[in-house]
Amino acid sequence: MGLAKRIIPCLDVDAGRVVKGVNFVDIRDAGDPVSVARQYNEAGADELTFLDITASSDNRDTIFPVVEQVASEVFIPLTVGGGVREVADVRRLLNAGADKVSINTAAVFNPELVQQASDKVGAQCIVVAIDAKRVSADDEPLKWEIFTHGGRRATGIDAVEWAQRMAGYGAGEILLTSMDRDGTKIGFNLPLTRAISDAVEIPVIASGGVGNLQHLADGVIEGGADAVLAASIFHFGEYTIAEAKAHMASQGIEVR
């Protein structure tokens, strides 16, 4: 018995409201981040991730009061990502009550940001989000590269090497999303997850493609993930966190 594998629901937040809807039985306001966070806490989520997808710069600051409110009422770890460009953004989110800040595109364009942020606030607060896509042909050895702009723009950076570089720069955790699988509901990209998890000493959160509970268990057992992140299967009430944990436990995975 030891460290539990974590289940992390991920919420997209636009201009201070949870989008794509959350379909819980008891929820008052499915768009209210505090209500949703409270429900997930009560349901047994191990951690929450908020992704700020606010496009308009006018509404950029709307994430801060959301983080403040959630952190004032829900006492489990909270990771916040989206639009983090400089160390000041990291500090502001942590001061608002985030426990960890996820850096994505900015890390690709300015890798030293990860180093500076980690030096300042500690590795345990810095998550580097990696969006990877397979670039090898079927008859070639597997190879994945980092993509930006929602998987549309290639960078030519090898995903495994990038993960190692980010770990070396002081990332405390990697949030790995397979852009090939995101939204498909056919399961995590397990070879990608395994390759990254084996390549780095820091924990890896698997993301992208979850459609059922076995996918979560596969991410841990076959992919070697330390945590699994999912959105729609929980938000739309297809499965509860408790069902997910019971299923993972039945496969011999330690859960809280």
Added chain:
Amino acid sequence: MERIAVVDYGMGNLRSVSKAVEHVAPNATVVVTSDSATIQEADRVVCPGQGAAADCMQALNAHGLSSVIQQVVHTRPFMGICMGLQVLLTRSEENGGIDCLNVLPGRVQRFESPLIDADNTRLKVPHMGWNIVQQQGASSAREALWHGIDNGSRFYFAHSYYCVPETAEQVAGTTDYGLSIAVALTEGSVFACQFHPEKSGSSGLQLLKNFVSWDGQA
């Protein structure tokens, strides 16, 4: 009205800690402060902290808080959390070695790399997530602080360095992560933990609730 000071030396997220303390002590005045006099006037003190040991010690010294902490730990209930625990020890090996407050004799060291457990599985560092805390020892402080919390409850951790206290008598809780590590220490009116009670759901809130009603008796 009881006053609880949350020590602010510019290192890390204090909102979660202060809100969690307010949550369990609705009738107390909770102040987040870097002011020596306010800390000395408080009935109890909570010292959180995140980041690197050298930065934390430097920040404590820069705010003139090192001697204040060394004094208040003996005179009222005091809780250290995460880095607020590690700075209480004698020395940390982080950042090439740094002297700490020496309230609790012992040192702070990094998990081995690679960290391998008994089943030959490689463990990730930082130690991140919910792990089991075994309550250790017997004393009136332990009885008060662990009240209502099942032995073996899980708490949330996020750290790469851990404490090695000199005396086993101070250990109030241990966790297995490749090896058995001390994750809760108590001495006199001090209780300090490596995990984050403010992020550990109902068990964490119960621990904080126990702290705010503890009389500080060892």
